[in-house]
Structures are given as C-alpha cells and as structure tokens.
Amino acid sequence: MADVPKPEELAKIDHSLSPWQGWMNAPTEIREGIACYGVAPKNTRIVDFPNPREWSPFDEDWKLPENWKEIVLDGLRERIDRFRSLKIFMDICVRCGACADKCHFFIGSGDPKNMPVLRAELLRSVYRKEFTTAGKIMGMFAGARELTYDVLKEWWSYFFQCTECRRCSVFCPYGIDTAEITIIARELLNLLGLNIDWIGAPVANCYRTGNHLGIQPHAYKDMIDFFVDEIEEVTGVKVEPSFNRKGAEILFITPSGDVFADPGTYTCMGYLILFHYLQSLGLDITWSTYASEGGNFGYFTSHEMAKRLNAKMYAEAKRLGVKWILGGECGHMWRVINQYMDTFNGPADFLEEPVSPITGTKFENAKSTRMVHITEFTADLIKHGKLKLDPSRNDNLVVTFHDSCNPARGMGLIEEPRYIIRNVCNHFFEMPENTIREQTFCCGSGSGLNAGEDMELRMRGGLARANAVKYVHERHGVNMLACVCAIDRAVFPDLMQYWVPEVGVTGVHELVGNALILDGEKERTTDLRNEPLPGVEIEEEE
Amino acid sequence: MKLEKILKQKAPAVVKTWIRMTLDTYPADARRFLNEQKDPFANPVGQALSQEMKNIYLELLEGLNPETVSSFLDYMVKIRAVQDFSPSQAVAFIFFLKKAIREELKKEIQKNRLQDECMDFESRIDALALLAFDIYVTHKKKLYEIRANQAKNQVSKLLERAGLICEIPPWNPDFKDANGQE
Numbered sequence: 001m002a003d004v005p006k007p008e009e010l011a012k013i014d015h016s017l018s019p020w021q022g023w024m025n026a027p028t029e030i031r032e033g034i035a036c037y038g039v040a041p042k043n044t045r046i047v048d049f050p051n052p053r054e055w056s057p058f059d060e061d062w063k064l065p066e067n068w069k070e071i072v073l074d075g076l077r078e079r080i081d082r083f084r085s086l087k088i089f090m091d092i093c094v095r096c097g098a099c100a101d102k103c104h105f106f107i108g109s110g111d112p113k114n115m116p117v118l119r120a121e122l123l124r125s126v127y128r129k130e131f132t133t134a135g136k137i138m139g140m141f142a143g144a145r146e147l148t149y150d151v152l153k154e155w156w157s158y159f160f161q162c163t164e165c166r167r168c169s170v171f172c173p174y175g176i177d178t179a180e181i182t183i184i185a186r187e188l189l190n191l192l193g194l195n196i197d198w199i200g201a202p203v204a205n206c207y208r209t210g211n212h213l214g215i216q217p218h219a220y221k222d223m224i225d226f227f228v229d230e231i232e233e234v235t236g237v238k239v240e241p242s243f244n245r246k247g248a249e250i251l252f253i254t255p256s257g258d259v260f261a262d263p264g265t266y267t268c269m270g271y272l273i274l275f276h277y278l279q280s281l282g283l284d285i286t287w288s289t290y291a292s293e294g295g296n297f298g299y300f301t302s303h304e305m306a307k308r309l310n311a312k313m314y315a316e317a318k319r320l321g322v323k324w325i326l327g328g329e330c331g332h333m334w335r336v337i338n339q340y341m342d343t344f345n346g347p348a349d350f351l352e353e354p355v356s357p358i359t360g361t362k363f364e365n366a367k368s369t370r371m372v373h374i375t376e377f378t379a380d381l382i383k384h385g386k387l388k389l390d391p392s393r394n395d396n397l398v399v400t401f402h403d404s405c406n407p408a409r410g411m412g413l414i415e416e417p418r419y420i421i422r423n424v425c426n427h428f429f430e431m432p433e434n435t436i437r438e439q440t441f442c443c444g445s446g447s448g449l450n451a452g453e454d455m456e457l458r459m460r461g462g463l464a465r466a467n468a469v470k471y472v473h474e475r476h477g478v479n480m481l482a483c484v485c486a487i488d489r490a491v492f493p494d495l496m497q498y499w500v501p502e503v504g505v506t507g508v509h510e511l512v513g514n515a516l517i518l519d520g521e522k523e524r525t526t527d528l529r530n531e532p533l534p535g536v537e538i539e540e541e542e
Numbered sequence: 543m544k545l546e547k548i549l550k551q552k553a554p555a556v557v558k559t560w561i562r563m564t565l566d567t568y569p570a571d572a573r574r575f576l577n578e579q580k581d582p583f584a585n586p587v588g589q590a591l592s593q594e595m596k597n598i599y600l601e602l603l604e605g606l607n608p609e610t611v612s613s614f615l616d617y618m619v620k621i622r623a624v625q626d627f628s629p630s631q632a633v634a635f636i637f638f639l640k641k642a643i644r645e646e647l648k649k650e651i652q653k654n655r656l657q658d659e660c661m662d663f664e665s666r667i668d669a670l671a672l673l674a675f676d677i678y679v680t681h682k683k684k685l686y687e688i689r690a691n692q693a694k695n696q697v698s699k700l701l702e703r704a705g706l707i708c709e710i711p712p713w714n715p716d717f718k719d720a721n722g723q724e
Contacts, residue, residue: 111626452693456624459624467582467583467586498620
C-alpha cells in the first residue's frame with residue numbers, strides 16, 4: 001500500500017497534474033489500434049439496448065438520438081441518486097495524485113488522461129457543471145465543463161481504455177474505486193448505444209445461447225467429449241462427465257473460454273481429470289450445457305444486464321436441484337459473484353451452504369452466494385492430503401503466477417492458487433512484490449478490451465505485467481505464466497508473443513491435471529498438450 | 543580520436559540531455575513520472591529508456607556492432623512501437639543524440655576544431671537510426687501477425703474440434719501402412 005498522505009501533503013495539490021490547465025480543451029483522437037469497433041445493431045437489439053444502428057467510432061457522426069445530452073444527464077442524475085458510492089466518489093477526490101501513476105495504461109502509454117484521477121475527472125467535470133452549485137456558477141474555475149459531443153467522444157475513448165482492474169483504488173487514501181466510475185460511465189454510454197462489439201456480441205450470445213461464442217448445447221457437449229478422448233490418450237483413463245443431470249450435488253460452471261480456446265482447453269481437461277479422480281471419494285458433480293458461461297460481459301454494459309446474465313447460472317442450479325455451485329478459473333465472474341450476486345439475484349436460499357463432500361470443509365466465505373472457486377476447493381483437497389500428486393511431471397516448467405485482478409482484488413483470492421502450484425510444480429518463482437497479489441498488474445485486456453483491433457492498446461496496457469514476467473524469465477528461467485482467469489489465458493499468449501516470446505501460458509488446473517495420479521492410469525509419456533514429459537524420450541513409431 | 547575521448551569524458555552529461563530530449567516526446571504530465579520513478583517495475587518505460595540509452599551511447603563510442611546495439615535498441619523501440627507515435631516520431635529520438643552532442647560539447651568541438659570528427663561520428667548515429675527503423679518495422683509486423691493469428695486460430699481450431707473439418711494428417715515418408723503403401 002502507498003503511504004497515506006498527511007494533511008499538509010494533501011493541501012499541496014501538485015498543479016503540474018492540474019486538470020484545470022490544458023486537458024479540458026485537448027481534442028480526443030479516436031485512433032486505430034487503440035479503439036475497438038462499435039457494437040453491431042443486431043447485438044444491441046436482441047437485448048433491448050437503446051439505439052441499435054450501424055455506426056463506427058472512426059466516423060464523425062455517431063448517429064445519436066437528438067436528445068442524447070438529456071439522456072446522458074438524466075442517466076447520471078438517476079445513478080447519483082441510486083448509488084451513494086458514486087455520489088461520494090464524485091465529491092471527495094482531492095486530486096492528491098496517489099493513483100496517478102498506478103494505472104497500467106498510463107504506465108505503458110504516458111497519456112495523462114489514463115491517470116485514474118484524470119480519467120475520473122472526465123466524468124466529474126460534467127457532474128460538477130450539472131449537479132454542483134460551485135460548478136454551475138464558476139464553470140472551469142471550479143473544474144466544471146459542459147457535456148459536448150467532443151466530451152462524449154472523449155468519455156468513450158478513455159472509458160474504453162480502462163480495464164476496471166482496480167489497481168488504482170488500492171492506492172487511493174479515500175478508497176475511491178475508479179473502476180466503479182468507469183462502470184457508470186460505460187452505462188451512460190450504453191444508453192446511447194455506444195458500446196463496443198467485443199462486449200456487445202458476447203452479451204448477445206450469452207443471453208440468447210448461453211455463452212459468449214453462441215455455441216449450442218450439443219456442440220458444447222461435443223467439445224467436452226473431445227477432451228475426454230484426449231485425456232484417455234494421455235492417461236489411458238476414460239473420464240465420464242455428466243451433463244444437465246438433475247439431482248447432482250454440485251453444478252460446475254466455468255467460462256466458455258476454457259471449453260473453446262487454447263490454452264484454456266487444457267485447464268478444462270484438468271477439471272475433468274480432477275472430477276474423475278474425486279468420483280470414487282464421493283464427488284457428485286454435473287456440467288450444464290445451458291449455463292455454459294461463467295463470464296459475465298453484461299457487467300461491462302449495465303448492472304441490469306449483468307444481473308440478467310448472472311441469473312441464468314442460478315436458474316440452472318435451481319432447475320437441476322443441486323446443493324451448491326462450483327465455479328471454474330475465471331476473472332470478472334468472481335467479482336460479480338463476490339460483490340454483486342447478493343443484491344442482483346440473491347439470496348440463493350434454494351441452495352445450501354457449500355461443504356466439500358470429500359473433506360467436509362465448510363466454505364463459509366461462500367455462505368450467501370453458495371458458489372465456490374475451484375482453487376479454494378482444490379487447495380482444501382491438497383491441504384487434507386486427498387490428492388496423489390507427482391509434481392515432477394511439471395518439471396519442464398518454471399512457473400510464475402499472475403494474480404488475476406478480479407479474484408485477487410475483487411475477492412481476496414491470493415494464497416490458494418499459489419498453494420496449489422507449489423504442490424503440483426517443483427519450480428515456482430514470484431514476480432516482484434509490487435506487481436503481484438493486491439498490487440497485481442492487469443493483463444491489459446480485461447473488461448471486454450480483449451479484441452483484435454485494439455492490439456496496440458493491449459500491448460502497452462500489458463507492458464507493466466509483461467515487464468515483470470520478463471524479469472523472472474531472465475533471472476530464474478521462468479517459461480510458464482500461470483493464471484486463474486479465462487481472459488488472461490486468452491490474452492496472455494498474444495502479450496507474451498510480443499514482449500517475452502519464450503514464456504507460455506497455463507491455467508492452474510492444467511498443472512493439477514498433469515500432476516494428478518489417477519487409479520489405473522498408464523505410464524504417462526506426454527502432458528495434456530501432448531508434449532513429452534520431462535525425462536521421457538520420444539519413442540520412434542514402430 | 544580526440545572527439546571520442548571527449549565524448550567518453552562527457553558521457554553522463556550527453557546521455558542526460560539525450561534522455562531529457564527523448565522524454566520531451568511524452569506529454570508534459572507524464573515526463574516527471576517517467577524520469578523520477580526509479581523502480582523498473584513501477585516505471586518500465588522510463589527505466590528501459592534511461593538504461594538502454596546509456597548502453598546505446600557507450601556502444602556507439604566503441605564503434606557500432608549491429609548485433610550488440612540492436613539488443614539495446616530492441617526493447618525501447620518495441621515500447622515506442624505501441625505508443626501514440628507515428629513511425630518517424632517513434633525512432634526520431636536517435637537523431638536527438640546529434641543535438642545533445644552539439645549542445646553539450648559545442649565549446650569543445652569549436653575549440654579543438656573537431657567538426658570533421660563530429661561529422662564522422664554523426665554518420666554512426668545515422669546508421670543507428672536505420673537499425674532502429676528496421677527494428678520498429680519488425681515489431682509492427684509482429685503486431686499484425688499476432689492480430690492475424692488470433693483471428694485465424696479462433697475459427698480454424700473450433701471447426702477442427704467440432705469435427706466439421708477433416709485435416710489431412712502430416713506426411714511421414716518412412717511410415718508404411720499394413721499394405722506397404724506410403
């Protein structure tokens with residue numbers, strides 16, 4: 001944590017960071033490589049979001065309704081009345097600058113509008129103008145300004161250059177959560193149909209079909225069946241997952257990225273192997289082809305949409321009559337569950353307080369949401385000596401761990417993944433202290449920014465993280481970056497390819513799947529990626 | 543060469559000016575942070591910049607081994623390739639070195655009549671700029687490659703996994719089936 005500034009320090013506002021000079025009038029350029037494509041009308045319409053139309057952020061005209069300004073200001077008024085936190089965050093910032101240099105986008109770009117304080121000031125200045133007496137009377141002298149078309153474009157540009165990672169809030173002496181400011185700003189933009197398609201499409205697909213890619217239930221099952229074959233090839237053991245099984249004790253929900261995108265798929269195989277191993281110890285678990293998405297991109301559009309998508313998981317749990325939900329390695333899904341579920345769709349009183357059927361451990365932290373993170377579950381199994389593990393199977397890997405922003409800062413899940421890694425791998429090295437745990441640097445592509453067209457933004461946003469990986473790679477020979485988030489698994493391969501190409505990316509349960517010794521397994525010669533295990537020579541085909 | 547001796551003696555001052563000029567390419571509000579935050583993990587850009595520019599300068603004095611100097615240039619140019627710079631702006635910092643030398647060593651150059659030596663040394667800086675341009679293009683190409691691969695992988699892997707396409711297996715000339723066919 002940064003030192004809390006003393007009152008005399010707070011009084012000395014550094015005017016070189018002053019929002020009053022310059023930035024208000026600096027025009028915003030919507031640049032290729034930085035901006036994402038605008039949301040397509042079909043994806044807006046299907047979820048009843050406003051203003052569906054073909055539009056491009058690179059065009060002059062964004063095709064807004066005539067009364068757009070009224071819509072935004074009414075929206076802001078409504079939210080200020082509704083969320084006391086927002087009102088406080090608008091009023092109490094003293095611009096001490098503690099957050100200024102903590103944002104990975106600022107660090108990577110040097111663009112002052114990426115300082116969290118200034119990014120928030122983009123919204124705050126309009127708030128002052130419309131909702132405070134000082135701002136109404138003194139205008140720019142009170143840090144207030146009109147909401148104009150240019151200001152709106154500036155909002156769009158910079159609130160989609162924030163990954164809602166909350167690193168800045170760790171350093172704020174007042175506890176202002178800048179991510180919540182971004183969340184509200186995006187809600188306001190969404191009122192005008194100004195979202196990005198990389199968010200709009202997953203939301204629409206998730207709402208209609210059940211997951212971000214729009215994969216239908218039979219294809220979802222086919223994919224898992226494919227993993228079953230792969231696992232049999234590697235281990236000689238046929239695992240038998242069940243789908244949509246009523247009366248199962250536990251429902252398992254993971255982000256669809258684990259099912260459809262490498263290297264998440266290997267993590268998915270890890271889950272399957274673990275569940276098979278635990279079957280004889282009393283695990284009664286089912287997958288769902290309908291609640292086939294743990295991720296919640298609705299959270300990047302509006303609270304209401306996040307609620308609608310979150311409800312689906314609990315509806316499925318109710319339909320199947322399970323006792324509780326086990327959740328896979330995911331990022332923002334856990335922020336939604338941990339911080340919003342109770343007021344979105346809770347209490348989930350039709351479920352029971354989660355208890356591990358194998359160890360009897362009560363997950364009291366999940367008492368009200370009734371959803372347990374799989375690393376909590378697995379760490380507990382290891383702690384109770386329930387897993388037979390051969391960490392030497394991961395001996396070709398020198399691993400470091402990236403704390404995914406939402407599990408780390410959004411729910412305090414810090415030790416469990418490390419505990420697992422230390423038990424399934426022999427070579428583990430931490431990145432520097434100010435880049436991990438609650439101070440972890442974002443992957444640079446969270447909150448829906450993991451598109452392809454904004455690759456330059458992603459690369460510079462991820463620089464601070466990659467720079468720390470580069471350090472442990474050079475110092476300790478780290479060649480594998482482990483994480484517990486599907487977005488991380490999707491974006492890190494790109495980030496590593498650019499900054500540290502020698503380092504691969506894995507989920508924690510892929511490592512578990514490799515190390516876990518199954519009853520009746522054949523002698524393993526390859527890992528889950530079909531690459532030879534350390535010390536095993538590739539045999540010539542006869 | 544007299545000039546090289548002076549350049550070596552004055553290295554700290556010249557490098558400092560060169561770094562300052564390069565930092566000036568960033569917005570005013572970011573400069574102080576880039577310059578003053580010494581933790582390389584809190585400030586990867588500023589620290590890479592000051593470390594590598596120092597290395598580049600010392601290497602220039604030794605001659606110009608493209609391999610060594612490229613390794614110093616690489617990280618810096620890679621960073622600038624994803625920042626808000628046009629291609630020319632991204633590598634322009636190389637030419638600032640000429641200006642830094644002229645500013646810092648003006649008196650010495652005039653006093654010792656080192657103009658000719660100075661021009662020779664500046665040719666080295668020009669060669670460095672060309673190297674930087676090559677590195678810049680390599681990284682930009684890499685970015686587009688990553689982008690293209692991302693799109694390609696998304697679609698082809700799904701089709702393959704879903705069993706919708708049947709890949710032709712890799713050809714192994716030594717492998718024969720039961721009928722002795724290749």
